């Protein structure tokens with residue numbers, strides 16, 4: 001099945017409101033350049049929804065690598081306490097260590113201050129010459145993108161890939177034409193919020209997050225008092 005022929009029907013809600021069919025067909029493809037996926041997130045904790053999204057986009061967009069970038073200070077999550085950046089960073093390393101295509105960057109943590117994706121992409125572009133950047137977002141994050149800092153500049157720095165997420169409507173309405181691709185990924189109704197709540201209640205998170213992350217949460221006693 002060719003990329004343009006892939007099913008566009010809903011897995012967990014319609015992929016609609018698009019100006020083009022979902023898929024990588026409108027993503028830039030420039031010969032000789034590296035293709036680097038960027039998966040930004042708070043990862044508190046990282047779960048299989050993040051990993052499946054990154055893996056699926058890497059395959060469909062023929063990416064050479066996906067770098068996971070844990071946020072330093074996620075300013076749009078200031079209404080709740082976020083775990084220490086070092087814990088979120090280490091859980092992300094533990095979760096990705098066995099996949100040779102995955103890596104983790106500390107740039108947003110080490111920059112300090114509130115995390116803005118425009119800074120993430122500027123820094124990654126400077127560190128990676130001759131590379132095209134593909135920023136991966138779930139449907140919920142994509143819907144908020146016009147509230148991000150310098151949102152108009154984002155689309156000149158990277159191609160954005162919106163992925164389906166159970167309970168959220170995936171759309172590129174209002175976003176620059178050609179700047180975004182929408183794709184369907186295997187539906188995993190997992191959120192970090194739910195994982196934290198489960199740990200707080202004493203419910204298992206086995207198989208929602210990688211085994212090493214279950215052990216890390218336990219070792220560091222994360223989310224117990226929430």
Ligand SMILES: Nc1ncnc2c1ncn2[C@@H]1O[C@H](COP(=O)(O)OP(=O)(O)OP(=O)(O)O)[C@@H](O)[C@H]1O
Nearest residue numbers: 040041042043049137138141165188190191192193
């Ligand atoms: N189950 C999922 N399927 C697809 N994309 C996801 C899924 N969970 C998170 N994402 C995407 O991964 C990125 C990082 O998400 P984040 O670290 O905020 O996780 P979260 O589960 O949404 O966290 P929280 O519940 O704390 O808000 C965002 O673009 C988000 O939309």
Ligand SMILES: O=C(O)c1ccc[n+]([C@@H]2O[C@H](COP(=O)([O-])O)[C@@H](O)[C@H]2O)c1
Nearest residue numbers: 040041042074076115116117118148149
């Ligand atoms: O740039 C911004 O202003 C901005 C505002 C909110 C979220 N983001 C980015 O969106 C990604 C997912 O964020 P979050 O808060 O849903 O984990 C992560 O890379 C954040 O840095 C970026």
